[in-house]
Amino acid sequence: MDNEIWLSMESLWDILTAGSVFIVFHWDADGIASAAILLKMLGERIVGFYPPRVGVYSLEALPWRRISESRASVLTVLDYGLPGTAYEDLSDIVAPRSVAVLDHHLVEPPRSRGRGVLHYVNPVAQGLGGEEDWPATSFLVYSIPGVGEACDARRCSWLAAVGIVGDLGPVIEARPRVYGTAARLTGKSGYSLRDIAKVVELIDSCYRLLDEECIVHAAQLLGWASGPRDVLDDNRLSRAAEEAAKALRTAMDRVRYLFQRHGIIAYYVESDA
Template identity: 30%
Template sequence: MLIIHHWDTDGITSAALLVKALNLVEFKNMSPPIGEFRFDERIKRAIERSEEIYILDLNLPHEVEGINKSIVFIDHHIQPRIRNPKVKQINPALEGEEAPSASFVVSQYFNFWNTWSALGVIGDIGEKAFEIPKVGELLEREGFTKEEALRLVELMDSNYITTERKSVEKAVKVVLETPVRDLLTYGPWVKKAEAIGEAINGALAGAEVRDGMAFITFKSPFNIISKVARKAVWEIGYEGAVVVNEDFHGKAQIYFRISSKMAKKINMGEIISELKGKGFNAGGKREVLGCICEKDKIEEVLRIINAHLG
């Protein structure tokens, strides 16, 4: 059994939920290269050696079209239907419905719910997760406060933000083997989270704001781009944030997040489609877009985003 999952809290908890729901004793879990929406050679070799494959919280339908293996593809992002008959695609978005996280889709599909289900939602939509009754119910079962849940997501995400792919993959085992409350004091995650907090605040300090939209540019080896955008929109209250990490291990990262209000005016799906049509590695959903590109292509991506911003 091979489980390929996203590198964030939602991906990690989705993988842990799957393992528990299926009562798996032996499995291998892997994450794509941090910040890159693709299967690298390491994952492709693992796929060749596997008979059964689960892909969780990864908006990469094109990667499975040519794979002649039994695959279950569970996601919640906007995406086309997969044509490969070997792939079972489970995604409420295909029917025009919304799911707040892949963890919720996994839990609904297998009817297996616990605190991990809620943490995946909080990891994906932040404070808005607490408006969902099921999230509150699941946290209450474990006696988790809102602040503790947010902190645990911060700690879990520290693995991918510091671009430690092996730590992301190890995190699934840590979650499975550690009482959920004890994760709040898990030393390796706490240390990484402290360094990340300093880097995020440094990036936000350089924000330029025009018409309620924040434009933020910085350089960092940490994969903090989504965290910077979320803090700008969800905590500071900007209508949107266009965030650029000009040098992320030799590549450029561009992240565009908008508020729920702006989502009624801006069609993120159109922007993603346009970027993909021009060959860019991009993905996202209703309120967010992520793209990784060569550093000399930053201006081209920004021109496309700005054209939709007007």
């Protein structure tokens, strides 16, 4: 394995602040919160941010036209969960631009840089910890040396908790260590995990509607928000949550019983969202 692809946390910030950055981020709460932290920290260095096509995990799903038009020097991919071979290919495709990947999913890591410049940070894939240590990519971004301190000073550590609560949901209460981490991050900003759960429900409504522009809006909103209240009071996200709830009710009304066999009950449902 080419050890040079493993970018140290200390070096990561140097890469991200060396030029202009385009962010590709997963469409759920963790990806959105991860992007929002970088938006707060990097400001005008970020020349674009957009999710891949919702529900699709492949390089083809990336927003290629936007990436090309941005002319960013660093393409940063957050929380997307692709295997390492995909990032080797991505590095080849976008060269001479750099590719920086931050993730916490258990995937096969890259084995080489390819022909491009690939910086890969995924402690779980690298065998440097498990989900208890790295429960969300937002927490990984927050843990970059200097970022956590800056977030604490700006009362934005709650963003790291958004990713944790978003990924684990109610299960977080059965994970004392992770629950404690999320509560500590939220408490630093003076909010509760109940506030964070409400934020997650709102921003996750966007991907449930397959609405990529809503996802971008959520990331931008979290990027400038002073706290959860700015998110909870947002009209666009409130409408999205109402639409998602309506779509779910409609889908449930269409559920059709198929069969019960060997302890398994099968139903059929069809929905656009």
